Amino acid sequence: MPETDRKEAVTVVGAGLVGSLLAMYLARRGYTVEVLERRPDMRREVIDAGRSINLAISTRGLHALRQVGLEAEALKHAIPMRGRMIHSAKGELTYQPYGKDDSQHINSLSRAWLNKFLMTEAEGTGRVRIRFKQRVTHADFGTGALTVHDEATGETRREEGRVLFGTDGSGSAVRQELDRVPGFHASNEQLGHGYKELTIPAGPGGAFQMEKHALHIWPRGTYMLIALPNEDGSFTCTLFLPWKGGAVSFETLDTPARLEAFFEEQFPDAKRMIPDLVDAFFSRPTGSMVTVKCAPWRVGGQALVLGDAAHAIVPFFGQGMNCGFEDCVVLDGLLDTRGRWEDVFADFERLRKTNADAIADMAVENFIEMRDSTGSPRFLLEKAVEKVLLNAFPGEFVSRYTLVSFSRVPYRLAYEVGAIAGGIVSELSEGLARAEDVNLERAGQLIRGRLVPFMKEHADGFRTQG
Secondary structure (H helix, E strand, O other), X not given: OOHHHOOOEEEEEOOOHHHHHHHHHHHHOOOEEEEEEOOOOOOOOOOOOOOOOOEEEOHHHHHHHHHOOOXXXXXXXXXXXXXXXXXXXXXXXXXXXXXXXXXXXEEEEOHHHHHHHHHHHHHOOOOEEEEEOEEEEEEOOXXXXXXXXXXXXXXXXXXXXXXXXXXXXXXXXXXHHHOOOOOOEEEEEEEEXXXXXXXXXXXXXXXXXXXXXXXXXEEOOOOEEEEEEOOOOOEEEEEEEEOOOOOOOOOOOOOHHHHHHHHHHHOHHHHOOOOOHHHHHHHOOOEEEEEEEEEOOEEOOOEEEOOHHHHOOOOOOOOHHHHHHHHHHHHHHHHHHOOOHHHHHHHHHHHHHHHHHHHHHHHHHHHHHHHHHOOOHHHHHHHHHHHHHHHHOOOOOOOHHHHHHHOOOOHHHHHHHHHHHHHHHHHHHOOOOOHHHOOHHHHHHHHHHHHHHHHHHOXXXXXXXX
């Protein structure tokens, strides 16, 4: 009998978003799943307050939830964001739609709500047991055994060898254990910016104080503020600043007076809507952001890391969770075609590694775009030209953003398309005053000469739609 047909018990380390969803996928296939989570049960205890950037769930993440029947319920708690609302320092507003029309949108969703929901649904399968306050301190890849410290009782135990999945985030204990495996290497690049979570409360009667269906951005060059809507009418705001140096950083905003003066100068409209600005800023932790790349992701047929444990990315393309959920979809598909865990894990890494690296690079590039470019006239013009082309050349012109957020085309192809499409848009925008005046004849020549041949060459990848 093939290994993957034997419905033995498996272990998942980490009950976050990816770990909980993966446990459901495995349970659906008949496996008994033990999930070990280092933190307390967030459904019963408040943990890590002030360090949760809202999720922007899009096509890839929704597809993964659809496979286990959870998409509809998740969307009940999500708020469509149809574009970016750019706030200038003077309070002027500029709207940039995300797609060719309102049907192409991303969705704001509470990370905490989704994690609790997925844990409960996983346990509801009857095949998943989540054990909390369990810290993995050692993995023996010779025997497959785990050493686990129970932080509730203070006891340490050794668990029998099972197939092991590491979904324990960017600081993964499982990945750290892989560091002892010959040939393993990992890079861990901290972004020079940190983040602080703030809140714009709901207005009277639970009303939204800003446009509900937008992701709000206050771009200011080396720093920015963003805000995503919540079900209760509030907005979760995230301030991104350099850690140190320069005129403005977390290091320099060290007094209430300096903080308030900074907000009054740079984000006056937001400041008026954040009544507890000083208390929230100085009482909440400052989060860090990291890009993790590593290889290999596996040890034979014994262990595999996925999600942030394998490929943590910064949050500026809204794809961290979407990418991790797509990992679950790909792994599940391979269980249909492969008989040995070793083959499943090898194919999984082959299919996902280049795509994970591509979205990691795009996320960093998008950070620079969001903070530096979104308010510039040239950027606004090029985005408007891009929208004209999306509508004028359906099926021929595509953009990087639409492929990443509104399709399941491999990230690697989306990255390469972005370079070609971006060059076309830039060329067509030269000397242009209005997007409506773009030369469509010239556009057609460029698109059919550069972009269409690339898409035909990689036609198999472009068939993977939402």
